[in-house]
Amino acid sequence: MAISAVVLIGLCRSGVLAAGDAASAVPKFCAGCNYAGAKLAGADFTRAAYIGTNFAGADLSGASFRNARIVAANFENADLRNAAFDGVQCTACNFIGAKFDGATFTGAQMMAANFKSFAASVPDEQVRQLLAGCVSCNFAGSQLAGRDLTGIALLSVDFSGANLQGTRFDGSVLCWYVRNGTQQRPACDKMSDAQTSAASFAGVLLCDNPMERSTCVPVDAAMLRANTLSPLSGAALP
Numbered sequence: 001m002a003i004s005a006v007v008l009i010g011l012c013r014s015g016v017l018a019a020g021d022a023a024s025a026v027p028k029f030c031a032g033c034n035y036a037g038a039k040l041a042g043a044d045f046t047r048a049a050y051i052g053t054n055f056a057g058a059d060l061s062g063a064s065f066r067n068a069r070i071v072a073a074n075f076e077n078a079d080l081r082n083a084a085f086d087g088v089q090c091t092a093c094n095f096i097g098a099k100f101d102g103a104t105f106t107g108a109q110m111m112a113a114n115f116k117s118f119a120a121s122v123p124d125e126q127v128r129q130l131l132a133g134c135v136s137c138n139f140a141g142s143q144l145a146g147r148d149l150t151g152i153a154l155l156s157v158d159f160s161g162a163n164l165q166g167t168r169f170d171g172s173v174l175c176w177y178v179r180n181g182t183q184q185r186p187a188c189d190k191m192s193d194a195q196t197s198a199a200s201f202a203g204v205l206l207c208d209n210p211m212e213r214s215t216c217v218p219v220d221a222a223m224l225r226a227n228t229l230s231p232l233s234g235a236a237l238p
Contacts, residue, residue: 041079085130105130112136119143128152145195153210159191160229166198175206175219175227188219188227197234204238 026043033053042062053073061079067087074094082102091111100120106129116138120127124147131139132152140158146166153173175188186206201224208215221237 105133108133110134110137114138115142117141117143124148131157153207154189155210156187157189159189159194161193162191163195164191164199165195167196168200169204170200170202172204173207173210173216174201174204174224176210177206177208186223186227188224191228191230191232194230196230196232199232199235201232201235201237 026040026045026048028045028048029050030048030053031051033050035058036054036056038055038058040063041059043060044064045068046064046066047068048065049069050073051071053070055078056074056076057078058075059079060075060083061081062083063080064084065088066084068089070088070090070093072092073090075098076094077097078095079099080095080103081099083100084104085108086104086106087108088105089109089111090113092113093110094114095118096114096116100118100122103120103122103126105126108130110130110133113134114137115130115134118139119142127144127147128149131137131149131154134155134157136156138158139162140160142159142162144159144167145163148168149172150168151171154169155173155176175186177184178187188206201219204219204224205213205216206219206223207213207217210216219238221232224237225232
């Protein structure tokens with residue numbers, strides 16, 4: 001017999017949902033859920049709202065998080081292969097060690113999400129969708145070599161220690177202004193210790209409002225090096 005949503009919500013709130021519970025029975029709202037190690041391949045979280053949920057080590061392959069609202073969820077080491085995050089709003093979520101091969105991120109909005117060491121086999125367009133929808137996200141140590149990241153706004157993304165060899169940032173917003181009263185200074189995405197040989201930064205932009213291209217101006221090589229905290233060795237610079 002399928003577990004009712006009412007019973008399952010109670011289990012989530014008490015933190016006792018165990019591996020093997022029926023994927024089809026997941027509720028559309030849960031606060032403080034514990035799905036650690038759960039077998040939830042193909043589960044439907046579409047338009048669900050989840051707060052403070054623990055998905056650590058869960059099998060969520062093929063699951064749908066389309067248009068879901070997720071806050072402070074832990075997906076550490078979760079299997080998210082072929083999962084759909086299209087249209088998701090995810091704030092302060094932890095994805096360290098998660099498997100993302102085949103996942104989709106069209107229209108996703110990620111705020112302060114942790115994708116450290118991201119190394120998924122997904123098409124460039126889906127990586128672009130993920131990064132374009134990310135604000136203050138951590139991609140330190142990620143494998144992004146050869147990716148096409150041209151023409152998108154990369155807002156406070158940390159690429160420190162990432163493999164960016166051959167990655168194209170041409171025409172992308174990499175810098176913005178930080179203000180203190182009437183004073184302002186430029187800031188850029190961090191790339192300290194990143195591998196940047198053969199990467200391209202032609203026409204990268206500094207914007208007063210990164211969401212409005214009319215406020216943008218080109219960044220020169222000196223400003224880019226100073227504010228990414230990287231010499232950008234071997235890269236094609238403005």
